[in-house]
Amino acid sequence: MMRMLNLAGRQHLPMLALCLTLIIVTTLIQLVLPLGVQQMLDNVLSTGTALDLHHLALLLLGLFAAKAIVGYFAQLMLMVTGDRIIVTVREKLFSHYQFLSLAQHKDHSVGDWVSRLNNDITAVRNVVSNVAIAFIVSVLQLIGAALIMLSMNPSLALVVLLLGPATTLVSKLFGATFFRLSKRIQEAMADSNSTLQESLSGIEAVKTFSRERHQIGQYRQQMKRFLARAIEARKADSLYNAIVAFITSVTTIAIVWAGGLAVIGGELTAGMLVAFLLYAQYVTQSIVSIAGHYSAVKQAEGASDRVFEILDMETEASDGENSQQAIQPRSISFHNVAFSYPDKAVFAGLDLQVKQGDTVAIVGPSGCGKSTFLRLLPRLYEASAGSIEINGKALRDYSLKQLRDAMSVVSQDIHLFETSVLENIRFGRLDASDDEVIDAAKRANADEFIRDLPQGYASEIGANGCFLSGGQRQRIALARAFLKDAPILLLDEATSSLDADNEQRIQAALAHIQGRCTTFIIAHNPATIAHANVVLDMQRYRQPPMPELATVSGELVARRALG
Ligand SMILES: Nc1ncnc2c1ncn2[C@@H]1O[C@H](COP(=O)(O)OP(=O)(O)O)[C@@H](O)[C@H]1O
Ligand SMILES: [Mg+2]
Known part of the structure; x- marks a missing residue:
């Protein structure tokens, strides 16, 4: 007290x-x-x-x-x-x-x-x-x-x-x-809150699998446990x-x-x-x-x-200099980098040199650690071994704010906020004018569909953008990242829900900033990979190693190197 x-x-x-x-x-x-x-x-x-x-x-x-x-x-x-x-x-x-x-x-x-x-x-x-x-x-x-x-x-x-x-x-x-x-009562309450929250946010999955009764049963179980504990008390x-x-x-x-x-x-x-x-x-x-x-x-x-x-939990590592100075990344290098989740090794021995303006395509089958790799740069997770440096200086020697300010991210699981289109894009840079927001939307090829919405840019998009299609949500997330206009761009399957036509237009927008931005892009589309000047095949670093697959992807890398 x-x-x-x-x-x-x-x-x-x-x-x-x-x-x-x-x-x-x-x-x-x-x-x-x-x-x-x-x-x-x-x-x-x-x-x-x-x-x-x-x-x-x-x-x-x-x-x-x-x-x-x-x-x-x-x-x-x-x-x-x-x-x-x-x-x-x-x-x-x-x-x-x-x-x-x-x-x-x-x-x-x-x-x-x-x-x-x-x-x-x-x-x-x-x-x-x-x-x-x-x-x-x-x-x-x-x-x-x-x-x-x-x-x-x-x-x-x-x-x-x-x-x-x-x-x-x-x-x-x-x-x-x-x-x-x-x-114990509070813990039981928290458990049932989780079920409540999940059933509500996953209501579409619940309904399409006809699992309403299953969810009700689960909640009832938890209420039973809560009641038992309450009765004890x-x-x-x-x-x-x-x-x-x-x-x-x-x-x-x-x-x-x-x-x-x-x-x-x-x-x-x-x-x-x-x-x-x-x-x-x-x-x-x-x-x-x-x-x-x-x-x-x-x-x-x-x-x-x-x-x-x-x-009492420690907040994120805020070691490094307490500087707000913007990073101008001339080079990004990875030496012998490894990463494991607490109970699962993902990759090891990763070496990579990236120069300013490079576009790095990250390839490999699902689950091989591509998204995980991208999380290391903004230090959402820490590499378990090896070193990552920007301009020859280790990531942890920058402040988190400095580091993250230097990156625009479109992650694989996009999150949009329950507000207007305009405010969602402006999340990328809070002091951006309406015109700048619209310009970013145009570059993400989103302007057209946004103007077709009932209230245009002022339209509300629902919780996590539920009033929009998958491709529309992706384009808003891209616009948000473009608006931020950071020197490093991290795109995790950012065009996966788009049709060929839309994807091509975004490709053009990316080509436009190529050279100015250093881009890491996870993609399966051959055209996107062809645009890249560095290909990182995550399969090669997979832990534990998978020999037979490694040869196949080794060939891909060789082919890429030839042009
Ligand atoms: N938070 C986590 N905790 C533990 N393991 C995880 C976590 N996130 C991902 N993984 C595991 O790490 C591996 C790599 O995942 P991910 O980087 O998302 O793959 P990719 O993006 O290449 O499909 C997967 O096998 C996955 O099961
Ligand atoms: Mg992924």
């Missing part, structure tokens, strides 16, 4: 201190009530006149009106501060998400990320504002009531206060269980509450019994016994509420753990 506060910034501390002070004031007023009642019973009722009673009642009324007003402000400020803290933590988590590496992102499902940012942070927020206020009130009430009772009748007070250690003991016993159960919760409630009622009975004897013996006035019962009620209420909040706090700790698990 303290970490949460630290994270949200210390600027909230004065406000929290003020809230705390106001809460102390309201609690003190609350503590006066039983004393007033005692006054009434012991003095006003036996000896006084009706006028004294009026005075006493009005005094108490005034006090409690003041308490209501102070309480209103304390509650309001505390809630708002809670909102502020949570907004800050959410923003921090979101920006942390943005800067985690691709590999870390792939380790978790989207549903899991969403669940941490929404559900888990909300669980923590409840504790910060709702539970915190009640917790502080309870503690103060407990201490105040205890002191007053001790001054009235120490031995009777001790009976009530024995309750404290008993409940603390129960709390300790249950604390660890609550923590574990809560984490509720059982622990209820058992805990029942034990605590029993301990507290035992105390009330003890007071009436022992206190009654004291009144009979003349050691205690009747008014004091009533006040005592009221204070004892404060004490039991406080302990029950502290205990209840204890479990809420424990649950929130489980949720906040899941938040900090992410915040």
Whole structure:
């Protein structure tokens, strides 16, 4: 919890201190009530006149009106501060998400990320504002009531206060269980969120394979698991509450019994016994509420753990110089480069020299590591061995921003955003004018079809461009990359969904920038490969090696070299 506060910034501390002070004031007023009642019973009722009673009642009324007003402000400020803290933590988590590496992102499902940012942070927020206020009130009430009772009748007070250690003991016993159960519930929730997310975004695949019922079954399984875990937690919760409630009622009975004897013996006035019962009620209420909040706090700790698990992950390597200077790549070289995913070697021993203006065609059968190779240049993944240098300087000696600013990428899995065509292309360079966007669209041979859309460039394209055809999406992605106008162009099967005519026009656009841009292009089309002046056959570096295929592709390379 303290970490949460630290994270949200210390600027909230004065406000929290003020809230705390106001809460102390309201609690003190609350503590006066039983004393007033005692006054009434012991003095006003036996000896006084009706006028004294009026005075006493009005005094108490005034006090409690003041308490209501102070309480209103304390509650309001505390809630708002809670909102502020949570907004800050959410923003921090979101920006942390943005800067985690691709590999870390792939380790978790989207549903899991969403669940941490929404559900888990909300669980923590409840504790910060709702539970915190009640917790502080309870503690103060407990201490105040205890002191007053001790001054009235120490031995009777001790009976009530024995309750404290008993409940603390129960709390300790249950604390660890609550923590574990809560984490398991949140995990089950995150799993079901993933299924939800996947079924929604993959709805077309679900429908074409008639897998609606299968998905429903899967979700139901997860809900079943969630329910089982929730029931476990509720059982622990209820058992805990029942034990605590029993301990507290035992105390009330003890007071009436022992206190009654004291009144009979003349050691205690009747008014004091009533006040005592009221204070004892404060004490039991406080302990029950502290205990209840204890479990809420424990649950929130489980949720906040899941938040900090992410915040503790290191963000992408930002080693290298902290420079924004644009890279002018004169040469790019690969020496003995190898890459493995955690459980799979992809390629090794790759050597390649590329000069400015070269077009490198990357060829090889599906799954041989072409897309993976392209991810090494912007350092989406790190090479496992060997070195990659631009202008004789290792990639990691540039800042990530510098490196990625120097590259325009059209990846194999294009992602478009749920906004207009114009804004999607402008994603390539945020300060581009409308004319520049249109010019890039023309070069990607997209202008014509965009103008045919209902609202032209202002047309919304749906989630991930779902209102467009595959070829149209590719051309928007190409326009976005052209607009960025970076010196290195990485194209991963960027024209695979286009018809021959469209592909040829894009080929022409690429030929136009050839010489200015250094281009890496993954393609299967012989015409595209023919345009390249370097051919990189990934099959040759494949891990583990595949000898019989290597000869075939070796011939391809030889043929290419001849022209
Ligand atoms: N994130 C990943 N984790 C583990 N293995 C992967 C991952 N991405 C791809 N692979 C594996 O690496 C190999 C190369 O994939 P990829 O570079 O996409 O091939 P290509 O683009 O040549 O079709 C494939 O066998 C694939 O199974
Ligand atoms: Mg690929």
